[in-house]
Amino acid sequence: MADRYDIAIVGSGPAGISAAVNAKIRNKNIIIFGTKDLSTKLIKAPKINNYLGLPDITGEALKNEFQKHLDAMDIDITNERINNIYAMGDYFALMVNEKMYEATAVILATGVEYTKPLKGEEEFLGRGVGYCATCDAPLYKGKTVAIIGYNHEGEEDANYVSELAAKTYYIPMYKADYNLRSNIQVINDRPLEIQGDSLADRLVFKNGEINTDGIFILKDSVPPGQLVPGLQIENGHIKVDRNMRTNIEGCYAAGDCIGRPYQYLKAAGEGQVAALNAVAYIDSKIKNS
Amino acid sequence: MKEVMDNNFIEEISEGDVPVVVDFWAPWCGPCRMLSPVLDELSAEYEGKVKFIKVNVDNNPVTSQKYRISSIPTVMVFKKGLAVDTMIGFRPKADIKQLLEKHI
DSSP states (O other): OOOEEEEEEEOOSHHHHHHHHHHHHTTOOEEEEOOTTSOHHHHHOSOBOOSTTOTTBOHHHHHHHHHHHHHHTTOOEEOOOOOEEEEOSSSEEEEETTEEEEEEEEEEOOOOOOSOOOBTTTTTBTTTEESOHHHHGGGGTTSEEEEEESSTHHHHHHHHHHHHSSEEEEEESSOSOOOOOTTEEEOOSOEEEEEESSSEEEEEETTEEEEOSEEEEEOSSOOHHHHSTTOOEETTEEOOOTTOBOSSTTEEEOSGGGOSOOOHHHHHHHHHHHHHHHHHHHHHHHHHO | OEEOOGGGHHHHHHSSSSOEEEEEEOTTOHHHHHHHHHHHHHHHHTTTTOEEEEEETTTOHHHHHHTTOOSSSEEEEEETTEEEEEEESOOOHHHHHHHHHHHO
16 A cells, blocks of 8 residues: 555645645645646746745746755655546545555645636536546547647557557647657647537537547646546636635645636745645544544 | 446346446546445445446446446446436545435
């Protein structure tokens, strides 16, 4: 069995690292998932003037300050992408492909995804539309599958699917050299809408359409409702109360993923509130066991 | 939970007065492996009130096609042989309980 952490933090932007720092101060066994840049939005910011105590700073410089703080507190970012988080009741199972981490509490600090869903995407989810090609590919054995890929990982998934499916289309949403098997047909067109009756069966582009049995949409980050099945979403953001509690016991959220305004200080403050409440949750569980 | 096959599926969902919860799963499906202990717990809690069975979609194509299973796990609820509810993907225990309470 995997070691169980007290708190798993998903996301290494200001909300996530503030949560990590505060949980660490309270002596909890934590793991934080993210990237070495901490946040791609942060390093792109040319000038920040509303972060208290650090006026007129570039995003890059603020990132370096954050990193120094993490180093000083001996917090390492785990550079892995969480695909799914399952609320098992007493604990959470965090999946990285076939690998699993366990934690008593979870703090979501995933930021916001700017790509809008396709027309029909949400309507047909689970009825021909999916976000994990490798999970559901065997159900499409001998059928036609279209894969809309937002990054290179989509190509690997398409190659795998093409071994099972009768026909595989790949629709790249980025420009690059594609490393695809020869039996995959690449469509360089902009997808507009998924159509169908009770099941999705057609993908409509700007300049045409194809018939298909399944459509997989592979984005950089999965929407929070897909990341944590059962998580309540309101107007595109994770719903929380003022203690940063979500509808799932033991699961907290902070930062841009819970709503506007999208600001560094707000995110850091919410990360702190989430961490302190997660600590209280863990302490109450220990007391009651 | 009892494993049910194509040849006895209709019989299993038709007999009795209690709602029948069917877990469509496959061994290669990660979310299915996570959902199955949750359903086991519920099956014990709802003993006598709800019947729980599971169908491996790899070995039972007739049933899977009939109910148009296109993503797994899919959990369906039957009453007297008729489908009354469908839940696609993993869900926390509290959510599934809410779904079951509607049909008891």
